[in-house]
Amino acid sequence: MAEERIPLIETVDLKKYFKVGDNALLHAVDGINMKVYPGETIGVVGESGCGKSTLGRTILRLIEPTSGQILYNGDDITQYNARRMKKMRQELQIIFQDPYASLDPRKSVIEIIAEYMIINKTLPTKRDIFNRAAHLMDVVGLARRYATAYPHELDGGRRQRIGIARALSVNPKFIVCDEPVSALDVSIQAQILNLLMDLQDEMCLTYMFVTHDLSVVKHISDNIMVMYLGQCLELTSSDELFEKPLHPYTQALLSAIPEPDISMRNKKIKVIKGEVVSPVNPKPGCRFAARCEHCQERCHQEAPELKEVAPGHFVACHLCDGPI
Amino acid sequence: MSNAEKMLDIKDLSVVYKTDLETVYAVNGVTLSLEKGATLGLVGETGAGKTTLALTLMRLLPERTGKVTSGSITFEGENIIDLPEAQMRKIRGDKIAMIFQDPMTSLNPVLTVGEQIAEALLVHNEVGRSKEEIEARVDETLTLVGIPPARKREYPHQFSGGMRQRVVIAIALSCEPDLLIADEPTTALDVTIQAQVLMMIRDLRDRLGTSMIMITHDLGIVAQTCDNVAVMYAGEIIELGTAEDIFAHTMHHPYTDGLFASLPNLKSKTARLQPITGLMPDPTNLPKGCKFAPRCSRCMEICKEVPPEVYTEGTHSIRCHLFHQSKEN
Ligand SMILES: Nc1ncnc2c1ncn2[C@@H]1O[C@H](COP(=O)(O)OP(=O)(O)OP(=O)(O)O)[C@@H](O)[C@H]1O
Ligand SMILES: Nc1ncnc2c1ncn2[C@@H]1O[C@H](COP(=O)(O)OP(=O)(O)OP(=O)(O)O)[C@@H](O)[C@H]1O
Ligand code: SF4
Ligand code: SF4
Ligand SMILES: [Mg+2]
Ligand SMILES: [Mg+2]
Secondary structure: OOOOOOOOEEEEEEEEEEEOOOOOEEEEEEEEEEEEOOOOEEEEEEOOOOOHHHHHHHHOOOOOOOEEEEEEOOEEHHHOOHHHHHHHHOOEEEEOOOOOOOOOOOOOHHHHHHHHHHHHOOOOOHHHHHHHHHHHHHHOOOOHHHOOOOHHHOOHHHHHHHHHHHHHOOOOOEEEEEOOOOOOOHHHHHHHHHHHHHHHHHHOOEEEEEOOOHHHHHHHOOEEEEEEOOEEEEEEEHHHHHHOOOOHHHHHHHHOOOOOOHHHOOOOOOOOOOOOOOOEOOOOOOOOHHHOOOOOHHHHHOOOOOEEEEOOEEEOOHHHOOOO | OOHHHEEEEEEEEEEEEEOOOOEEEEEEEEEEEEEOOOEEEEEEOOOOOHHHHHHHHHOOOOOOOEEEEEEEEEEOOEEOOOOOHHHHHHHEOOOEEEEOOOHHHHOOOOOOHHHHHHHHHHHOOOOOOOHHHHHHHHHHHHHHOOOOHHHHHOOHHHOOHHHHHHHHHHHHHHOOOOEEEEEOOOOOOOHHHHHHHHHHHHHHHHHHOOEEEEEOOOHHHHHHHOOEEEEEEOOEEEEEEEHHHHHHOOOOOHHHHHHHHHOOOOOOOOOOOOOOOOOOOOOOOOOOOOOOHHHOOOOOHHHHHOOOOEEEEOOEEEEOHHHHHHHHO
């Protein structure tokens, strides 16, 4: 894969535990090692509640990690003090699923887009800032006549464009996209995905893209990480994951995709059986064991490690112990 | 279809949001009906008026701005548009339940997740379950939506987006309504949990004959679960048919064609997606002819001037001038 390249973002054994009640720790992110190279997109998929949003926020230090390192261009940003981090934050941005909740309802579109530039004083005058905000409206395809509109007057697709314009305003290098198109219909979704990919090419942006839509993640990602209860189960290139999913959970996930094809209609919906495991004080062993068809004795005792089983294909499962 | 089988009959319904400055024409002359036990998929562009339609059925439009300007809604034989609020409150939650698009609007931030589910179960406790039985039901309900029961003592803010959505779904289903309106119920869920939720909904339908309106932009879910499909654009139903009509036939409204063309394909890799160009018209100032005309690649002169009539062939109807022409030819 990468020879000499330095990842733009690398996490080393990154953990985020939440305290829930006395003596109870919720392992939301539990030892994630990932590398994202400049200009690439890493897709993150997994069960709802498995820690995708927490991972994204922790990488940006919007939530403080419990332990582990976050390397940005090789530099550990968990060691940065508040002042240094504030400056850094401009390069690390996030776009949310629900643009509405993240937009100040009392500000007009242009004011929202200018917001971060004003806070960070990225340009010398207000006038420069508003000029740039207007330019960004063009970049994301928002007609300038909406400059004075308020977010509630706009539809989901246009609101999402505001969120993107605001994120771009401070010249970020890395953007966490947390389900940015989930609330949009397929046509607007396609427009936004095309926009994100064009911006990536033009500005050499690096994305971490969280979504539940597997056809979207396949389309946009170079590599995909599959998470389950805070851990990475499988990590490989987008094509390889869909062609040769190795982890039993990944296989279950891919087989549950509802297809827009009526001939599959009476196919029984496949449901993963077995007990749902809590991320609070998790037991040792494989976290998927209670629901895995292939579970053996060993799986309950020993947690499988993430291993490279084929070039660039990492899996954490005892079934894939030897090279395949 | 005789009237007796229809559990819901919407006729020529129009809804606006009126403020001092402007009037948003959100729903424009919608006619739809739903039989007992049937599932209707409602798809369409963001801002097409799907949520507004659902809120109107629940009589939950924002009081000051939202107004029904025409039409009727007959639910189980009764026009509910003018029903007194007290009577409507009884229908809501008991006969009609809604899963809201934003789960936080229906969750109480200061009650634990378990307390909120128990509350919903108590409202419908005709059989007089004991406290322990209710608690056992809470555990069971959480397990069904894939949340470990031990987490019932946590608060909504401690849950992920999809977990909150599952709690809302669990509450709506525990009401065992006659009509369930689900507004994007599974957008925040991964496909395995989604499959589980869809199974629960199917089970409710098979057990109690629940009718459903499923608002979603996931055409996969529509194909797998809906009997009928309505495609909405700028407040109008522009295409209506059985799942077969929509997914297996080739004759479609140009907007519906555009929706299918926008989908990323799982099987082949495309460099670029093909969205419908342009955006929805401004709902305060809709085009006078076909509302899709400004974006339609097949737009004709007549389209800009005259709103198209509905063209019907069996169970399938389309609102587009193209189909009137082909009928005459
Ligand atoms: N502030 C918090 N306090 C306690 N627990 C939390 C908090 N935030 C998240 N969690 C828990 O951490 C776990 C991971 O949550 P997270 O929001 O990262 O999941 P997710 O993968 O993004 O899920 P979804 O797909 O539903 O958005 C969940 O079990 C959640 O309940
Ligand atoms: N409270 C409100 N006041 C004014 N306009 C509103 C209000 N709620 C919705 N609208 C407008 O009414 C139109 C229909 O909105 P609605 O929320 O019903 O669409 P939708 O089809 O549910 O869209 P989405 O897929 O984004 O949820 C939109 O133009 C929207 O901006
Ligand atoms: S380690 Fe064992 S339980 Fe875990 S996924 Fe592999 S086979 Fe299944
Ligand atoms: S009526 Fe005309 S503009 Fe409207 S969808 Fe049909 S062809 Fe296109
Ligand atoms: Mg999330
Ligand atoms: Mg809506």
